Amino acid sequence: MGDEEQTSDDDGGAERQVGRRSSRWMKAVGLTLAGTLVIAAGGAGYAYWHLNRNIKSVDINSALGDNRPAKTQSLPSAGASASATPLPSEALNILVLGSDSRSGKRNQALGGGSSEGARSDTAMVVHLDAGRKKATIVSIPRDTLVTRPSCPLADGGSTAVAYGVMFNTAYSVGGPVCAVKTVESMTNVRMDHYLEVDFAGFADLVDALGGVTVTTEEDIHDDDSHLDLEAGEHHLDGTKALALARTRHGIGDGSDLGRIGLQQTLVKALLRQISSTNLLTSPAKLYKVADVATASLTTDTGLNSLSELMGLGQSLQGLSADELKTVTMPVVTAPSDANRVVAQEPEAAELWATLR
Numbered sequence: 001m002g003d004e005e006q007t008s009d010d011d012g013g014a015e016r017q018v019g020r021r022s023s024r025w026m027k028a029v030g031l032t033l034a035g036t037l038v039i040a041a042g043g044a045g046y047a048y049w050h051l052n053r054n055i056k057s058v059d060i061n062s063a064l065g066d067n068r069p070a071k072t073q074s075l076p077s078a079g080a081s082a083s084a085t086p087l088p089s090e091a092l093n094i095l096v097l098g099s100d101s102r103s104g105k106r107n108q109a110l111g112g113g114s115s116e117g118a119r120s121d122t123a124m125v126v127h128l129d130a131g132r133k134k135a136t137i138v139s140i141p142r143d144t145l146v147t148r149p150s151c152p153l154a155d156g157g158s159t160a161v162a163y164g165v166m167f168n169t170a171y172s173v174g175g176p177v178c179a180v181k182t183v184e185s186m187t188n189v190r191m192d193h194y195l196e197v198d199f200a201g202f203a204d205l206v207d208a209l210g211g212v213t214v215t216t217e218e219d220i221h222d223d224d225s226h227l228d229l230e231a232g233e234h235h236l237d238g239t240k241a242l243a244l245a246r247t248r249h250g251i252g253d254g255s256d257l258g259r260i261g262l263q264q265t266l267v268k269a270l271l272r273q274i275s276s277t278n279l280l281t282s283p284a285k286l287y288k289v290a291d292v293a294t295a296s297l298t299t300d301t302g303l304n305s306l307s308e309l310m311g312l313g314q315s316l317q318g319l320s321a322d323e324l325k326t327v328t329m330p331v332v333t334a335p336s337d338a339n340r341v342v343a344q345e346p347e348a349a350e351l352w353a354t355l356r
Contacts, residue, residue, distance in 0.1 A: 099196050120142065195303065199242055205296060
């Protein structure tokens with residue numbers, strides 16, 4: 001965690017300091033997104049144009065149409081005034097994918113392996129409760145066997161329904177649209193937004209922030225991800241942080257479940273690093289971080305601008321670290337393949353029901 005803060009002598013001092021540390025951790029996410037607009041507000045119009053242009057998007061709503069789970073019931077926005085635009089406060093579900101490209105010398109040098117194309121090796125459903133003061137992140141193991149629905153393709157065709165296939169094949173055969181449709185099919189939960197983070201861009205983001213500090217509970221030696229770490233605390237640069245996100249064979253039983261635990265640890269470490277890096281006092285560093293962050297993003301068309309991302313970030317300023325919960329979808333070993341898993345029922349269905 002962060003450095004210990006000095007407490008005051010009065011009876012309520014320690015309590016206030018703990019509260020400030022807790023809220024600061026997640027507020028930093030909103031402040032960092034909002035900070036990308038500080039440059040533009042200062043008159044650097046080209047910077048705003050460049051950052052906005054970095055963001056790639058996919059029109060998932062048009063592709064999937066109306067045959068989808070119902071949207072979460074909206075609530076009136078909080079904090080509205082006659083002179084201010086109210087921040088969004090309704091419950092929200094966001095599918096976040098880590099796109100792990102194996103093509104190109106750079107990705108291979110970063111531990112991406114030798115196969116071609118891109119895969120969604122990280123999948124998380126981020127659920128924001130109504131009011132945006134609590135959140136749950138549910139990781140979906142990529143090795144989960146699912147029924148992949150028929151998905152529309154950009155050329156007007158569609159993929160065939162597939163039974164008992166790995167979850168991450170949805171992205172491979174149909175991109176973001178099929179990934180969203182598969183998640184909605186298996187959860188019956190509407191994905192309000194989509195965020196994809198390119199893994200190579202993630203490494204650049206970690207470097208731009210000055211690295212991240214993580215604690216590993218066991219030695220990690222993984223030839224595939226090129227990672228060698230002894231158990232203990234480590235400050236990782238972008239290359240090693242990405243290797244940690246990809247590691248599976250060097251820990252536990254070598255399954256995807258061990259990698260998910262590392263990825264959840266890494267997400268929290270990244271948020272702590274953002275919180276401890278005072279980007280708003282350094283426009284040059286802020287721009288560098290914003291540039292690599294936006295360049296690594298693909299979103300749905302509802303989040304494809306700095307203003308939309310800023311609104312999302314600002315709406316999270318009331319979310320504290322204590323109210324951020326990370327879980328993994330309950331799974332059991334697949335009867336057909338000891339190297340694969342299937343959703344554990346009724347536990348998985350009960351978990352997804354809490355996100356509707």
